[in-house]
Amino acid sequence: MKAHIASTVREVPADDWDRLARSAGLYLSHRWLLGEESDPTATASYALVRDGDGTLLAAAPLYLVHSEPNDFYDPDLLELSGPPGPRVLAGARRGYHNAPLTDPGLPPERRTACLALLRDCARTHAERHDTTHWWPYLTEAAAEQLGAVYDRAAPQRMEDDAAIPLPGSSFEDYLASLPSKRRVAVRHERAAFHEAGLSIRHLPLGECFREAGQLLAALQSAHGHTADDTDLMTRLLGRQAEAMGEQARVTAAYEGQRMVAFSLYYHFGGTTWLRAVGTEPSCSAPFAYFNLTYYLPIEAAYQEGTTTLHAGMKAIRAKQLRGAEVTGLFALR
Numbered sequence: 001m002k003a004h005i006a007s008t009v010r011e012v013p014a015d016d017w018d019r020l021a022r023s024a025g026l027y028l029s030h031r032w033l034l035g036e037e038s039d040p041t042a043t044a045s046y047a048l049v050r051d052g053d054g055t056l057l058a059a060a061p062l063y064l065v066h067s068e069p070n071d072f073y074d075p076d077l078l079e080l081s082g083p084p085g086p087r088v089l090a091g092a093r094r095g096y097h098n099a100p101l102t103d104p105g106l107p108p109e110r111r112t113a114c115l116a117l118l119r120d121c122a123r124t125h126a127e128r129h130d131t132t133h134w135w136p137y138l139t140e141a142a143a144e145q146l147g148a149v150y151d152r153a154a155p156q157r158m159e160d161d162a163a164i165p166l167p168g169s170s171f172e173d174y175l176a177s178l179p180s181k182r183r184v185a186v187r188h189e190r191a192a193f194h195e196a197g198l199s200i201r202h203l204p205l206g207e208c209f210r211e212a213g214q215l216l217a218a219l220q221s222a223h224g225h226t227a228d229d230t231d232l233m234t235r236l237l238g239r240q241a242e243a244m245g246e247q248a249r250v251t252a253a254y255e256g257q258r259m260v261a262f263s264l265y266y267h268f269g270g271t272t273w274l275r276a277v278g279t280e281p282s283c284s285a286p287f288a289y290f291n292l293t294y295y296l297p298i299e300a301a302y303q304e305g306t307t308t309l310h311a312g313m314k315a316i317r318a319k320q321l322r323g324a325e326v327t328g329l330f331a332l333r
Helices: 013-021 030-036 108-128 141-149 171-176 180-194 209-223 230-247 290-304 318-319
Strands: 004-005 040-050 055-066 088-090 133-138 156-165 198-205 249-257 258-268 271-278 306-313 325-332
Touching: 004 108, 013 030, 013 055, 030 230, 040 108, 055 108, 088 108, 108 133, 108 141, 133 141, 133 156, 133 318, 141 258, 141 325, 156 318, 171 180, 171 290, 180 290, 198 230, 209 230, 209 249, 209 258, 209 271, 230 258, 249 290, 258 290, 271 290
Parallel strands: 088 133, 271 306
Antiparallel strands: 004 040, 040 055, 055 088, 133 325, 156 306, 156 325, 198 249, 249 258, 258 271
């Protein structure tokens, strides 16, 4: 096996890359990473491990971070133990879901050897820039596998991560998986929302990112994130729309011609990935947030044929009440 560092993910055909990324998630997919290369706050590189025939066996993005606008990805603000100020981030830089990429058919010993090569690439890349590296938001399985090739420190728990299993083939099957009291509550929240008479539209993000950016900024402000203003959120969603094209799907609620709530999600690797939700503070429909965050994306997931809604970090209790299973996210330095 041989490892080298590439300067763009374009060096690997999308199908070849996604063969490894499909089980790791959207934020390590070829198209997502290609979009992230345009972010001026970091320079992307890619550690690639191939066998003697040139088959890709393992991979990991490596980001030399110049400035970090997201506090949840700033190691100096997260109070993690270890060397101060690592400026190389290994793996996914966004999405709070991370893992090294390895061929799913590798036997354990060969997978461990690939992970060791990825570790060495990350260390070498960081040393070239007079810094160290870290892996944030690793899944439990990824943290365990990587921990076997790192001897400096045990993985540190960062956050909880929630995903809602979607059994069967319809929303009614999802409902049947919930306890009886929760089924009653979900039916009530759905009925009250739909009785408000909003029109529901399914759109590509490219057609509505400006409206969505306004709503996302309003929700961020309501949660105290005042730096995430309309201009910033609109530019963020516009960049996603350009990079992800038809994969960036929006479900939106309208009062007349005005968007009052939306959710942005992606289908990838058998999972629907909830990316962003926004609501207008004056939206009159009851339970709009819960419908746009959970119930309408779940309907879209069943239509697509995915089996999980990835709901992410924070508000864990609300997600558990709607059937989410919770696992840990870890950092390794």
